[in-house]
Structure formats: C-alpha cells, structure tokens
Amino acid sequence: MNTEKTYYFSLLKEQIAKTFLTSHAASDAIRDWKGNTITDFQEDLRSKTKGSISEKWFYTYIKNDAEKLPRVDMLNLLSMYVGYENWNDFVQHQTEETQLEETQKNSKKSSRKLIWFLLLLPIAALALYSLYPKENTFSFCFIDADQRASITNIPLDIIVLRTQESPLYFKTDSLGCFSYTTPESELKFVVKSPYHKTDTIVRHVNSNHHKTVQLQTDDYALMLLYYANGNKEDWKKRREQLQELIADNAQIYRAFKSNVGIEMYSKKEFINLLTIPTSSLKKMRILDKVYTNDKIVKLKFMIQ
Numbered sequence: 001m002n003t004e005k006t007y008y009f010s011l012l013k014e015q016i017a018k019t020f021l022t023s024h025a026a027s028d029a030i031r032d033w034k035g036n037t038i039t040d041f042q043e044d045l046r047s048k049t050k051g052s053i054s055e056k057w058f059y060t061y062i063k064n065d066a067e068k069l070p071r072v073d074m075l076n077l078l079s080m081y082v083g084y085e086n087w088n089d090f091v092q093h094q095t096e097e098t099q100l101e102e103t104q105k106n107s108k109k110s111s112r113k114l115i116w117f118l119l120l121l122p123i124a125a126l127a128l129y130s131l132y133p134k135e136n137t138f139s140f141c142f143i144d145a146d147q148r149a150s151i152t153n154i155p156l157d158i159i160v161l162r163t164q165e166s167p168l169y170f171k172t173d174s175l176g177c178f179s180y181t182t183p184e185s186e187l188k189f190v191v192k193s194p195y196h197k198t199d200t201i202v203r204h205v206n207s208n209h210h211k212t213v214q215l216q217t218d219d220y221a222l223m224l225l226y227y228a229n230g231n232k233e234d235w236k237k238r239r240e241q242l243q244e245l246i247a248d249n250a251q252i253y254r255a256f257k258s259n260v261g262i263e264m265y266s267k268k269e270f271i272n273l274l275t276i277p278t279s280s281l282k283k284m285r286i287l288d289k290v291y292t293n294d295k296i297v298k299l300k301f302m303i304q
Contacts, residue, residue: 005069008091012075013062015082015090020044031063051077136205138187141177144196145214150176154285156215157192161200194286195221221286224274224301242271247295255287255302270299 017030024044026037033041038058046052053074061070069075075087084090142151151172158170158178172178180187185205192198196215203211224245246252252265265273283304290298 008094009069009075011094012078012082012090016041016062016078019082033058033063045077045081049077049080051080053077135181135183136185137179137181138203138205139177139179139211140201140203141175141212142172142191142193143176143212143214144217146217151193151196151215152176154194156196159190159192161188161190191215192288193218194288218289221289224284224286224299239271239275242274245296246270246299247292247297250296251298253300255300257302257304 013030017026017028020026020041021028024037024040026033026040038055041058042052042055057070057074060066061074070078072087075090079085079087079090082090084093142156143149144151152175155171155173156176156178158172158180160168160170160180162168170178170180180189186202187205188200188202190198190200191213193215195218197218199213199215201213246267248267250267250270252267252270254263254265256262285302285304286299287302288298288300289296
C-alpha cells in the first residue's frame with residue numbers, strides 16, 4: 001500500500017471518530033468499536049451522506065489494516081461524513097495543514113534559536129572582548145625634583161623595555177611629556193637625561209592617567225656644566241674638584257653635530273678643556289654619563 005495514502009487514510013479514520021463522538025458516546029479509538037457502536041455509526045453515516053457501509057467493510061478497513069485502500073467512492077463517502085467534498089479535497093486540506101504545522105514548527109524552532117542567540121550574544125561579545133587585545137595608552141610628564149618645573153629645555157630619552165622583544169626608543173615632546181600605546185597592562189621604561197639621574201619607571205594601566213614623574217637632579221653633570229660656564233679665574237680650584245669628580249680611567253667622548261666622528265679625551269685633556277677659558281664651552285652639552293663609586297667613568301658630550 002502507498003505509505004502516503006495509508007497516512008491520509010489513518011487521518012480520515014481519526015476524523016471519523018471525532019465526528020461520530022460529537023453526538024454519540026463511544027471509545028476514542030475507532031478500532032475498539034463493535035456491536036451497537038458500529039450500528040450507530042452506520043445510521044449516523046446514512047443520515048449525513050445518504051450512503052452506507054456494511055459491518056464486514058467496517059471490520060475490513062476500519063478495525064483492521066487492509067492491504068489496500070478502499071474504493072474511491074467509499075473514501076469519498078467517508079470524506080463527506082467528516083465535512084469534505086470528497087477524498088481529494090480531504091487529502092488536499094490535510095496536506096496544507098501538515099505543511100502549515102511544519103512551517104509553524106520550524107518558525108517556533110527559529111524563534112527559539114533567535115531568542116537563545118540574543119541571550120547568548122552579550123555573553124559571546126563579552127568573551128570576544130576579553131580575548132581581543134585592548135589598547136592601553138600610558139602618558140607621563142617629567143618634572144625636575146628640585147625646581148618643581150616641567151623639563152622642557154632638553155628632550156629626555158625614553159627606552160621602553162618589552163618582554164622578550166627589543167627595546168623601543170623615544171624622546172619627550174616640547175611639553176616634557178611622553179605617551180605610549182600598548183595592549184599590555186603594565187609599562188616599564190628607562191628615562192635618561194643629561195642633567196638628571198637615570199631612572200627606571202614601572203606603571204600599571206590603572207594608575208597611568210595624568211601622572212607625573214619626578215627626576216632627581218644629577219649634581220655631577222650640573223657641576224660640569226657650571227665649570228664650563230663659571231668663573232675662569234679660579235682655575236686651580238676647579239681643576240682639583242674635577243680631579244675628584246672624574247675617575248682616572250674614565251672614557252670621555254666628544255660627539256660632533258655634523259656627525260663627522262667621535263673624538264676621545266683623556267681625563268687630563270678633558271679637565272684642560274674645561275679650565276681653559278673659551279667661549280665655546282658655554283655651548284657644551286652633556287649627552288650621556290656613567291658613574292661608579294660616585295665618580296664619572298664614562299662621559300659623552302658635545303659642543304654645539
């Protein structure tokens with residue numbers, strides 16, 4: 001038997017039971033009908049359709065699973081009993097209802113999926129946001145600890161230290177400030193100044209906004225600057241002070257603005273340079289210096 005037709009015939013038998021039960025008392029399952037119930041059904045069918053079926057036919061096609069469908073005229077008769085024009089009309093309506101139910105079912109599934117999607121979307125967005133590297137901007141301005149003023153007369157050297165990566169080099173701007181953007185939550189950098197002590201700064205992202213960093217004055221570097229610009233008459237005293245300030249084996253380099261090379265000075269040559277009166281010393285600039293045991297062991301300078 002055609003499976004699809006069998007399915008629709010089973011639906012028709014369900015409709016027959018519902019129609020009969022609207023005016024009669026009987027079992028909901030049409031297979032369980034017998035005796036007087038079948039007789040009452042035959043009479044009800046005759047009154048509504050002017051047609052009839054035998055008790056044998058009822059047992060063959062209704063109570064049992066027949067190998068084939070009843071004749072079309074019988075299917076038409078039973079379809080009329082449940083309120084349709086004929087068998088084809090019944091099948092068409094059942095097909096449309098099945099499709100409508102399937103559409104509604106799919107629509108409900110889609111709605112449920114949409115609701116779950118909308119509920120899970122914020123969670124997913126939060127998860128993605130937590131995985132996505134955020135950009136943190138660190139900003140600092142540098143102040144002379146003695147003068148309590150921004151260091152703007154010279155640019156400071158900033159060396160950003162990165163984990164397992166080469167350091168990055170920057171300079172402060174005209175306002176004596178420095179900004180750096182990174183996905184890291186912590187920033188570590190070294191700040192170097194010709195006339196301030198080198199310092200290593202570590203800051204966390206939660207404490208980086210509108211922060212100032214105080215740099216301690218490098219007294220030795222200022223002394224050298226003073227000697228280059230101070231009183232030229234007391235040269236003997238100045239030489240003695242410089243002897244104490246500079247290590248005997250100090251490495252002293254002079255850089256040239258035109259990048260023509262570097263000239264190396266001995267301790268004696270450098271002291272002579274600072275103690276011999278010349279107007280060019282007023283343009284002297286300390287570029288870098290290194291101390292050991294409170295003595296200068298390495299110095300780099302330029303006369304602009």
